[in-house]
Amino acid sequence: MPATKGLASSVRMRDVAERAGVSRMTVSRALNKPDSVKPELRQRVFDAVEELGYVHNHLARSLSSSRSNVIGLVLPSLENSIFAQTVKGISDVLRPTGYHLMLAESPDNAEEEEQVISAFVAQRVGGLILHGTEHSPAAVRMLRASHTPVVENGDLPKDPIDMVVSYSNRAASKAMTLHLARLGYSKIVFAGLASNPRAEERQKGFLEALKEVGQSPDMQKIVRVSRGFVGGEEAIAHIAAHLPDTDALFCAGDVLAVGALFDCDRRGWAVPDRLAIASFDDVDLVRHVSPGITSLRLPRYEIGRRSAELLLQRINAKKSSVKKVDLGFEIVQRAST
Amino acid sequence: MPATKGLASSVRMRDVAERAGVSRMTVSRALNKPDSVKPELRQRVFDAVEELGYVHNHLARSLSSSRSNVIGLVLPSLENSIFAQTVKGISDVLRPTGYHLMLAESPDNAEEEEQVISAFVAQRVGGLILHGTEHSPAAVRMLRASHTPVVENGDLPKDPIDMVVSYSNRAASKAMTLHLARLGYSKIVFAGLASNPRAEERQKGFLEALKEVGQSPDMQKIVRVSRGFVGGEEAIAHIAAHLPDTDALFCAGDVLAVGALFDCDRRGWAVPDRLAIASFDDVDLVRHVSPGITSLRLPRYEIGRRSAELLLQRINAKKSSVKKVDLGFEIVQRAST
DNA sequence: AGTTATTAAGTTACCGGTATCAAAAATCGG
């Protein structure tokens, strides 16, 4: 039950108008399209704004003009710093445009995401960027019905809501697995989080690669682990207990990989001689541990940048914008493999 | 120049009202205070909402009722996962209340922060949580004039805008330094980021502690380093080059400490025998490296929770809420010292 | 200069809700 007594009993445009001795409309114009107001009046308006400490009311503006200057972003979690780059990419594009970014956290779960999306639609945001690619039917209906421009980020879905800017989790995972195979590793194990549509794509890519190098796509080679460093430990423990002849571990996440590396360290397992380790995200950490961890460099910043650009383009409808952008990935070979 | 052609040409309350055969007011009431509408009508309204796919317009609601259901949060950066806990704390409190969290990133710099604050005030948010504690005079004036409830988080400022929930950077830093001294280290060096008011408080705490144990508060013992793991490397390099007899390094940040640890590893410096290392934030990472790093456990989650609670309390004005909450800190002793 | 094109400022209506108060319906007491 939200309730705020008196929101800012603040200065209104009308007050500014009176102070400046002009009509409200002139104030509105001076603020939004300064060039359409004569310098003298404009200055009077600005002075009045300054003297009264007027702050524009975006609520009223958006309502009246059916335009919003807010872009919403839905991320699964802030714990993972991989999103920091994406946020930066978006911010860099938005900052000079006058748009603002509104961020919300929502676990990887279509129902909770629906709540968050609904809140954004209720705010009538100008556009939405979603990291998830799996959504409740209701959420999709809502977004379509409201004509909110949407960009999806986390993967390349077959049936996007609107626009997509991403890399392919499956292709990336497959490429890394093939890379490991090419390096001579033949008993590769994949460790990933459960219950995450992107993680599943990564699994598929892993299995596809195995098939491609003539191995049976064996589900036994996939370990489901917990989030965080402990997940890496779990992977190593599993290998030690059940798959001792494994020669390479591919972790679908940077934190997992580092956790695994630390655990190898504790066990006295040489990396990469006893076990090679590769990770899915090239965050700072994986290049600072020793040995540095081979990883997939994903265009996190670029994803943010392009997403924001597409959104703005679409909002301004300058042209029928692109629908799908695959930004690819890159394998960074380091000492861990 | 923000501009959106036709925001959601969506279903309005009026449409729902027609469909349900009632007045707009009844729809509004059915949605906001269901109990005040007879079950039968209420149901008709809900059905109409469902059939038409109506999504409440928060813009109009906030404007009309002078109530907002959005709480703004300003963080210096998302790169650092230390804020994830705080965000979680806030979310946990807000979720069941119907309030939504709107997050914005702003560097540690009063001017840029002012832009962000101004945007929030323009949106007429119901309350604001700021991590920074240094603000431009204009920003403070704006917040005071608009009567926006504000909680500051990053430190315990002497002259808060409104409310404060935090720990004391100075006290924490002093306590850790004394802890190191108590452990027998006598040549302690402090490494921290520049240009950050909280970092300065931490320096002061360090110097105070030195004085307390009878050492001269020597600025030579303070190293200013860059952000990220490299900062830790810089600290070690500085020690190696200029302060070789240092026996303990206190890093004002977890990432710095880990960077330093990694670098010691590369140099073959034993931790803690050659050099002890302590860090300022007890993130997951510092307990997973080996040796585990002694650190300050700060009540990040609790800060978020209490901040949100205070804000809501103040918004609902149930009672003249507390002004200042010091949540303290805790020293976690590990193998690195 | 007189007429027309252009630009600047003002007027009015409305964006999509809610507060407030009045009217209608339901409940109650005697």
Next chain:
DNA sequence: CCGATTTTTGATACCGGTAACTTAATAACT
């Protein structure tokens, strides 16, 4: 069963802006 009270619903105005149109002022041109 009727008047009084309470509950439920509706009518109207307004929240604080902007769109669209009109009028006033200025510039341009024959």
